[in-house]
Amino acid sequence: MYSSRPGLITAFHGCDESLVHKVVSGQTELRSSNNKYDWIGHGIYFWDSSPSRAFEFARFLNQNPGRRRKVISRPAIVGAVINLGLCLDLLDYHNLRLLKIAYGVLRDSCSAVGKKMPINKPASGNQDLLLRELDCAVIEMVHHFQQQKNIRPFDSVRGVFWEGEELYPNAGFREKNHIQICIRNPNCIKGFFHPRQKIQWP
Template identity: 55%
Template sequence: MYSDRSGLVLGFHGCDIELRDKVILGQEQLRKSTNSYDWLGHGIYFWENSPARALDFAEELQRNSKKRTQKISTPAVLGAVIDLKHCLDLTEFSNLQILKSGYETLKDLLETEGLQLPENLKIGKSNELLMRHLDCAVIETIHNNNEPSNRYDSVRGMFTEGEFPYPNAGFKEKNHVQICIRNPNCIKGFFLPRFNVKF
Protein backbone atom coordinates (compact mmCIF):
# COMPACT_ATOMS: atom_id res chain seq x y z
CA MET A 1 0.00 0.00 0.00
CA TYR A 2 2.81 2.43 0.84
CA SER A 3 5.26 1.21 -1.82
CA ASP A 4 4.15 3.84 -4.33
CA ARG A 5 6.24 6.94 -3.79
CA SER A 6 5.08 10.52 -4.07
CA GLY A 7 7.57 13.25 -4.85
CA LEU A 8 10.92 13.32 -6.57
CA VAL A 9 14.41 12.45 -5.34
CA LEU A 10 17.83 13.44 -6.62
CA GLY A 11 20.20 10.68 -7.65
CA PHE A 12 23.86 10.92 -8.62
CA HIS A 13 25.72 8.55 -10.93
CA GLY A 14 29.53 8.35 -10.88
CA CYS A 15 30.99 7.90 -14.36
CA ASP A 16 33.45 9.23 -16.92
CA ILE A 17 33.02 12.85 -18.01
CA GLU A 18 32.50 11.80 -21.64
CA LEU A 19 29.54 9.57 -20.72
CA ARG A 20 28.10 12.27 -18.44
CA ASP A 21 28.19 14.87 -21.21
CA LYS A 22 26.70 12.52 -23.81
CA VAL A 23 23.81 11.59 -21.51
CA ILE A 24 23.08 15.25 -20.71
CA LEU A 25 23.09 16.08 -24.44
CA GLY A 26 20.77 13.14 -25.18
CA GLN A 27 23.39 11.37 -27.31
CA GLU A 28 23.58 8.29 -25.10
CA GLN A 29 21.52 6.50 -22.44
CA LEU A 30 22.73 5.01 -19.17
CA ARG A 31 22.84 1.24 -19.44
CA LYS A 32 21.25 -1.16 -17.03
CA SER A 33 23.76 -3.09 -14.91
CA THR A 34 23.16 -6.84 -15.04
CA ASN A 35 26.07 -8.15 -12.98
CA SER A 36 25.38 -11.21 -10.82
CA TYR A 37 26.80 -9.26 -7.83
CA ASP A 38 24.75 -6.03 -8.13
CA TRP A 39 23.76 -4.97 -4.61
CA LEU A 40 20.11 -4.19 -5.38
CA GLY A 41 19.56 -6.38 -8.41
CA HIS A 42 19.68 -5.34 -12.05
CA GLY A 43 19.12 -1.75 -13.09
CA ILE A 44 20.63 1.73 -13.34
CA TYR A 45 22.39 2.79 -10.14
CA PHE A 46 22.41 6.13 -8.32
CA TRP A 47 23.61 7.44 -4.97
CA GLU A 48 20.67 9.23 -3.33
CA ASN A 49 21.39 12.90 -2.54
CA SER A 50 25.17 12.35 -2.50
CA PRO A 51 27.14 13.78 -5.43
CA ALA A 52 30.32 13.61 -3.33
CA ARG A 53 29.92 9.84 -2.83
CA ALA A 54 29.20 9.39 -6.54
CA LEU A 55 32.42 11.25 -7.38
CA ASP A 56 34.36 9.19 -4.83
CA PHE A 57 33.04 6.03 -6.50
CA ALA A 58 34.06 7.27 -9.98
CA GLU A 59 37.54 8.08 -8.66
CA GLU A 60 37.75 4.60 -7.15
CA LEU A 61 36.81 3.10 -10.52
CA GLN A 62 39.55 5.17 -12.15
CA ARG A 63 42.14 3.89 -9.67
CA ASN A 64 41.06 0.29 -10.32
CA SER A 65 40.60 0.72 -14.08
CA LYS A 66 42.74 -2.33 -14.93
CA LYS A 67 39.98 -4.56 -13.56
CA ARG A 68 37.20 -2.92 -15.61
CA THR A 69 36.12 -2.99 -19.22
CA GLN A 70 34.71 0.54 -19.01
CA LYS A 71 37.60 2.94 -18.36
CA ILE A 72 37.30 6.24 -16.50
CA SER A 73 39.76 8.85 -17.72
CA THR A 74 38.15 11.83 -15.98
CA PRO A 75 35.82 11.04 -13.04
CA ALA A 76 32.54 12.96 -13.14
CA VAL A 77 29.04 12.99 -11.67
CA LEU A 78 25.73 12.92 -13.52
CA GLY A 79 22.67 14.19 -11.65
CA ALA A 80 19.18 12.79 -12.19
CA VAL A 81 15.68 13.76 -11.10
CA ILE A 82 13.94 10.50 -10.19
CA ASP A 83 10.40 9.39 -9.40
CA LEU A 84 10.79 6.07 -7.54
CA LYS A 85 7.17 5.09 -8.32
CA HIS A 86 6.46 1.51 -7.11
CA CYS A 87 9.57 1.02 -4.97
CA LEU A 88 10.95 -1.98 -3.08
CA ASP A 89 12.39 0.20 -0.31
CA LEU A 90 14.60 -1.97 1.88
CA THR A 91 14.73 0.67 4.62
CA GLU A 92 11.07 -0.18 5.39
CA PHE A 93 10.31 -2.98 7.85
CA SER A 94 7.52 -4.60 5.81
CA ASN A 95 9.71 -4.78 2.71
CA LEU A 96 12.40 -6.62 4.67
CA GLN A 97 9.79 -9.33 5.22
CA ILE A 98 9.37 -9.49 1.43
CA LEU A 99 13.16 -9.86 1.19
CA LYS A 100 13.09 -12.80 3.64
CA SER A 101 10.30 -14.43 1.66
CA GLY A 102 12.30 -13.93 -1.56
CA TYR A 103 15.25 -15.69 0.05
CA GLU A 104 13.09 -18.69 1.05
CA THR A 105 11.65 -18.90 -2.48
CA LEU A 106 15.13 -18.81 -4.03
CA LYS A 107 16.40 -21.42 -1.57
CA ASP A 108 13.50 -23.78 -2.36
CA LEU A 109 13.95 -23.33 -6.13
CA LEU A 110 17.67 -24.07 -5.99
CA GLU A 111 17.21 -27.05 -3.65
CA THR A 112 14.68 -28.52 -6.09
CA GLU A 113 17.26 -28.21 -8.88
CA GLY A 114 20.09 -29.52 -6.69
CA LEU A 115 21.96 -26.20 -6.82
CA GLN A 116 23.78 -24.23 -4.12
CA LEU A 117 22.75 -20.76 -2.99
CA PRO A 118 25.07 -18.03 -4.28
CA GLU A 119 27.18 -16.24 -1.65
CA ASN A 120 27.98 -12.65 -0.85
CA LEU A 121 31.76 -12.26 -0.88
CA LYS A 122 34.48 -9.96 0.40
CA ILE A 123 37.17 -8.95 -2.08
CA GLY A 124 40.78 -8.09 -1.43
CA LYS A 125 41.56 -6.76 2.03
CA SER A 126 38.11 -5.26 2.45
CA ASN A 127 35.88 -6.44 5.30
CA GLU A 128 32.81 -5.44 3.28
CA LEU A 129 30.62 -7.84 1.32
CA LEU A 130 31.25 -6.06 -1.98
CA MET A 131 30.22 -8.92 -4.26
CA ARG A 132 26.53 -9.37 -3.46
CA HIS A 133 25.71 -12.50 -5.46
CA LEU A 134 23.16 -13.76 -2.91
CA ASP A 135 21.43 -10.41 -2.40
CA CYS A 136 21.19 -9.89 -6.16
CA ALA A 137 19.69 -13.35 -6.69
CA VAL A 138 17.14 -12.81 -3.89
CA ILE A 139 16.02 -9.44 -5.28
CA GLU A 140 15.81 -10.78 -8.83
CA THR A 141 13.71 -13.69 -7.52
CA ILE A 142 11.29 -11.18 -5.97
CA HIS A 143 11.06 -9.31 -9.29
CA ASN A 144 10.50 -12.52 -11.26
CA ASN A 145 7.68 -13.56 -8.93
CA ASN A 146 6.02 -10.13 -9.03
CA GLU A 147 6.00 -9.49 -12.74
CA PRO A 148 4.01 -8.35 -14.57
CA SER A 149 1.10 -7.63 -12.23
CA ASN A 150 2.99 -6.02 -9.33
CA ARG A 151 6.23 -4.95 -10.99
CA TYR A 152 8.67 -2.82 -8.99
CA ASP A 153 10.00 0.24 -10.77
CA SER A 154 12.90 0.77 -8.38
CA VAL A 155 14.76 -0.65 -5.39
CA ARG A 156 16.21 1.46 -2.58
CA GLY A 157 18.59 0.36 0.16
CA MET A 158 20.83 1.76 2.89
CA PHE A 159 24.35 0.39 3.27
CA THR A 160 27.06 0.76 5.90
CA GLU A 161 30.48 0.80 4.31
CA GLY A 162 34.01 2.03 4.94
CA GLU A 163 36.09 2.75 8.00
CA PHE A 164 34.78 3.99 11.34
CA PRO A 165 35.22 7.80 11.53
CA TYR A 166 36.23 7.69 15.23
CA PRO A 167 36.70 5.09 18.01
CA ASN A 168 33.50 3.27 19.08
CA ALA A 169 31.51 4.96 16.28
CA GLY A 170 28.14 3.61 15.24
CA PHE A 171 28.61 5.06 11.74
CA LYS A 172 30.99 4.38 8.86
CA GLU A 173 32.63 6.86 6.51
CA LYS A 174 30.93 5.59 3.35
CA ASN A 175 27.39 4.96 4.61
CA HIS A 176 24.96 5.67 1.81
CA VAL A 177 21.53 5.19 0.32
CA GLN A 178 21.60 3.56 -3.09
CA ILE A 179 18.84 3.50 -5.69
CA CYS A 180 18.49 0.93 -8.46
CA ILE A 181 16.15 2.02 -11.26
CA ARG A 182 14.52 -0.87 -13.14
CA ASN A 183 12.03 1.24 -15.09
CA PRO A 184 13.97 3.91 -17.03
CA ASN A 185 10.80 6.03 -17.19
CA CYS A 186 11.39 6.80 -13.50
CA ILE A 187 14.22 9.10 -14.60
CA LYS A 188 12.56 12.42 -15.38
CA GLY A 189 15.70 14.25 -16.48
CA PHE A 190 19.45 14.59 -16.14
CA PHE A 191 21.49 17.57 -15.00
CA LEU A 192 25.03 18.74 -14.39
CA PRO A 193 25.46 19.03 -10.61
CA ARG A 194 26.78 22.33 -9.29
CA PHE A 195 28.76 22.91 -6.14
CA ASN A 196 28.24 25.42 -3.36
CA VAL A 197 29.30 29.03 -3.88
CA LYS A 198 29.89 31.71 -1.26
CA PHE A 199 26.97 34.02 -0.59
Protein backbone atom coordinates in the same frame (compact mmCIF):
# COMPACT_ATOMS: atom_id res chain seq x y z
CA MET B 1 -0.26 0.88 -0.49
CA TYR B 2 2.55 3.15 0.71
CA SER B 3 5.27 1.79 -1.61
CA SER B 4 4.49 4.36 -4.32
CA ARG B 5 6.77 7.34 -3.77
CA PRO B 6 5.35 10.73 -4.77
CA GLY B 7 7.53 13.67 -5.70
CA LEU B 8 10.99 13.97 -7.18
CA ILE B 9 14.46 13.35 -5.79
CA THR B 10 17.95 14.16 -7.03
CA ALA B 11 20.49 11.37 -7.35
CA PHE B 12 23.96 11.03 -8.83
CA HIS B 13 25.88 8.57 -10.98
CA GLY B 14 29.68 8.38 -11.04
CA CYS B 15 31.24 7.94 -14.47
CA ASP B 16 33.71 9.35 -16.99
CA GLU B 17 33.39 13.02 -17.95
CA SER B 18 32.84 12.12 -21.61
CA LEU B 19 29.74 10.11 -20.69
CA VAL B 20 28.28 13.00 -18.67
CA HIS B 21 28.11 15.27 -21.72
CA LYS B 22 26.56 12.55 -23.89
CA VAL B 23 23.90 11.69 -21.30
CA VAL B 24 22.94 15.30 -20.51
CA SER B 25 22.71 16.18 -24.22
CA GLY B 26 20.57 13.12 -24.93
CA GLN B 27 23.11 11.42 -27.21
CA THR B 28 23.10 8.27 -25.09
CA GLU B 29 21.45 6.68 -22.05
CA LEU B 30 22.93 5.22 -18.90
CA ARG B 31 23.02 1.46 -19.21
CA SER B 32 21.42 -0.97 -16.81
CA SER B 33 23.87 -2.97 -14.71
CA ASN B 34 23.21 -6.71 -14.88
CA ASN B 35 26.05 -8.19 -12.85
CA LYS B 36 25.23 -11.21 -10.69
CA TYR B 37 26.74 -9.38 -7.69
CA ASP B 38 24.71 -6.13 -7.99
CA TRP B 39 23.59 -5.73 -4.40
CA ILE B 40 20.06 -4.40 -4.95
CA GLY B 41 19.43 -6.18 -8.23
CA HIS B 42 19.69 -5.24 -11.86
CA GLY B 43 19.12 -1.70 -13.08
CA ILE B 44 20.69 1.76 -13.30
CA TYR B 45 22.50 2.69 -10.08
CA PHE B 46 22.53 6.10 -8.40
CA TRP B 47 23.74 7.56 -5.12
CA ASP B 48 20.78 9.12 -3.31
CA SER B 49 21.40 12.86 -2.76
CA SER B 50 25.18 12.40 -2.45
CA PRO B 51 27.21 13.90 -5.31
CA SER B 52 30.38 13.70 -3.20
CA ARG B 53 30.04 9.93 -2.72
CA ALA B 54 29.26 9.42 -6.41
CA PHE B 55 32.40 11.36 -7.35
CA GLU B 56 34.51 9.47 -4.82
CA PHE B 57 33.36 6.21 -6.41
CA ALA B 58 34.22 7.46 -9.90
CA ARG B 59 37.65 8.48 -8.62
CA PHE B 60 38.11 5.04 -7.05
CA LEU B 61 37.37 3.39 -10.40
CA ASN B 62 39.85 5.74 -12.06
CA GLN B 63 42.54 4.64 -9.61
CA ASN B 64 41.56 0.95 -9.86
CA PRO B 65 40.92 0.38 -13.59
CA GLY B 66 40.67 -3.39 -13.17
CA ARG B 67 37.35 -2.98 -11.33
CA ARG B 68 35.35 -2.30 -14.51
CA ARG B 69 35.45 -3.00 -18.24
CA LYS B 70 35.56 0.64 -19.37
CA VAL B 71 38.33 2.74 -17.89
CA ILE B 72 37.39 6.06 -16.27
CA SER B 73 40.08 8.54 -17.30
CA ARG B 74 38.37 11.70 -16.00
CA PRO B 75 36.16 11.07 -12.96
CA ALA B 76 32.89 12.99 -13.03
CA ILE B 77 29.24 12.74 -12.02
CA VAL B 78 25.92 13.22 -13.73
CA GLY B 79 22.86 14.31 -11.79
CA ALA B 80 19.38 12.91 -12.33
CA VAL B 81 15.88 13.98 -11.37
CA ILE B 82 13.99 10.83 -10.44
CA ASN B 83 10.53 9.72 -9.40
CA LEU B 84 10.96 6.39 -7.62
CA GLY B 85 7.47 5.21 -8.59
CA LEU B 86 6.61 1.86 -6.99
CA CYS B 87 9.71 1.37 -4.86
CA LEU B 88 11.04 -1.74 -3.16
CA ASP B 89 12.43 0.32 -0.29
CA LEU B 90 14.65 -1.85 1.89
CA LEU B 91 14.38 0.66 4.72
CA ASP B 92 10.72 -0.36 4.99
CA TYR B 93 9.87 -3.16 7.45
CA HIS B 94 7.24 -4.74 5.19
CA ASN B 95 9.63 -4.99 2.26
CA LEU B 96 12.29 -6.62 4.43
CA ARG B 97 9.78 -9.35 5.26
CA LEU B 98 9.19 -9.76 1.52
CA LEU B 99 12.92 -10.32 1.04
CA LYS B 100 12.95 -12.98 3.74
CA ILE B 101 10.16 -14.86 1.97
CA ALA B 102 12.01 -14.57 -1.35
CA TYR B 103 15.12 -16.02 0.29
CA GLY B 104 13.13 -19.08 1.33
CA VAL B 105 11.81 -19.55 -2.20
CA LEU B 106 15.32 -19.22 -3.63
CA ARG B 107 16.72 -21.70 -1.10
CA ASP B 108 14.02 -24.27 -1.87
CA SER B 109 14.47 -23.79 -5.63
CA CYS B 110 18.22 -24.33 -5.41
CA SER B 111 17.75 -27.38 -3.19
CA ALA B 112 15.23 -28.92 -5.59
CA VAL B 113 17.69 -28.89 -8.49
CA GLY B 114 20.82 -29.60 -6.45
CA LYS B 115 22.26 -26.15 -7.03
CA LYS B 116 24.46 -24.30 -4.55
CA MET B 117 23.08 -21.10 -3.07
CA PRO B 118 24.91 -17.94 -4.17
CA ILE B 119 26.90 -16.23 -1.44
CA ASN B 120 27.94 -12.70 -0.55
CA LYS B 121 31.68 -12.18 -0.33
CA PRO B 122 34.25 -9.39 0.01
CA ALA B 123 36.06 -7.98 -2.98
CA SER B 124 39.82 -8.39 -3.27
CA GLY B 125 41.62 -6.32 -0.64
CA ASN B 126 38.38 -5.31 1.11
CA GLN B 127 36.59 -6.66 4.19
CA ASP B 128 33.14 -5.36 3.21
CA LEU B 129 30.75 -7.72 1.44
CA LEU B 130 30.89 -5.87 -1.87
CA LEU B 131 30.12 -8.85 -4.11
CA ARG B 132 26.51 -9.49 -3.16
CA GLU B 133 25.51 -12.47 -5.30
CA LEU B 134 23.08 -13.80 -2.68
CA ASP B 135 21.35 -10.46 -2.13
CA CYS B 136 21.09 -9.88 -5.88
CA ALA B 137 19.53 -13.32 -6.40
CA VAL B 138 17.02 -12.74 -3.57
CA ILE B 139 15.93 -9.37 -4.94
CA GLU B 140 15.65 -10.71 -8.47
CA MET B 141 13.49 -13.51 -7.02
CA VAL B 142 11.12 -10.84 -5.68
CA HIS B 143 10.85 -9.34 -9.16
CA HIS B 144 10.37 -12.81 -10.69
CA PHE B 145 7.57 -13.57 -8.23
CA GLN B 146 5.83 -10.28 -9.07
CA GLN B 147 6.02 -11.12 -12.77
CA GLN B 148 4.74 -14.69 -12.34
CA LYS B 149 1.74 -13.49 -10.31
CA ASN B 150 0.99 -10.60 -12.69
CA ILE B 151 1.59 -8.14 -9.86
CA ARG B 152 2.66 -4.63 -10.79
CA PRO B 153 6.49 -4.67 -10.99
CA PHE B 154 8.66 -2.47 -8.83
CA ASP B 155 10.02 0.55 -10.68
CA SER B 156 12.98 0.99 -8.34
CA VAL B 157 14.85 -0.45 -5.37
CA ARG B 158 16.35 1.60 -2.54
CA GLY B 159 18.69 0.41 0.20
CA VAL B 160 21.29 1.50 2.72
CA PHE B 161 24.85 0.18 2.36
CA TRP B 162 27.19 0.04 5.35
CA GLU B 163 30.73 0.40 4.05
CA GLY B 164 34.20 1.42 5.10
CA GLU B 165 36.13 1.78 8.33
CA GLU B 166 34.59 2.93 11.61
CA LEU B 167 34.40 6.72 11.79
CA TYR B 168 35.92 6.52 15.28
CA PRO B 169 36.59 3.74 17.83
CA ASN B 170 33.44 1.76 18.69
CA ALA B 171 31.38 3.86 16.25
CA GLY B 172 28.12 2.63 14.78
CA PHE B 173 28.87 4.70 11.68
CA ARG B 174 31.28 3.96 8.84
CA GLU B 175 33.24 6.19 6.49
CA LYS B 176 31.30 5.32 3.34
CA ASN B 177 27.75 4.63 4.51
CA HIS B 178 25.31 5.58 1.79
CA ILE B 179 21.88 5.05 0.30
CA GLN B 180 21.77 3.73 -3.22
CA ILE B 181 18.95 3.56 -5.72
CA CYS B 182 18.54 1.03 -8.49
CA ILE B 183 16.19 2.19 -11.26
CA ARG B 184 14.51 -0.70 -13.07
CA ASN B 185 12.03 1.40 -15.05
CA PRO B 186 14.03 4.00 -17.02
CA ASN B 187 10.90 6.15 -17.34
CA CYS B 188 11.38 7.03 -13.67
CA ILE B 189 14.31 9.20 -14.73
CA LYS B 190 12.78 12.55 -15.66
CA GLY B 191 15.98 14.27 -16.73
CA PHE B 192 19.75 14.57 -16.36
CA PHE B 193 21.84 17.60 -15.42
CA HIS B 194 25.34 18.88 -14.76
CA PRO B 195 25.58 19.34 -10.96
CA ARG B 196 26.37 22.91 -9.93
CA GLN B 197 28.97 24.05 -7.44
CA LYS B 198 27.62 25.86 -4.40
CA ILE B 199 28.00 29.64 -4.56
CA GLN B 200 28.32 32.02 -1.63
CA TRP B 201 24.99 33.49 -0.50
CA PRO B 202 24.13 35.89 1.02
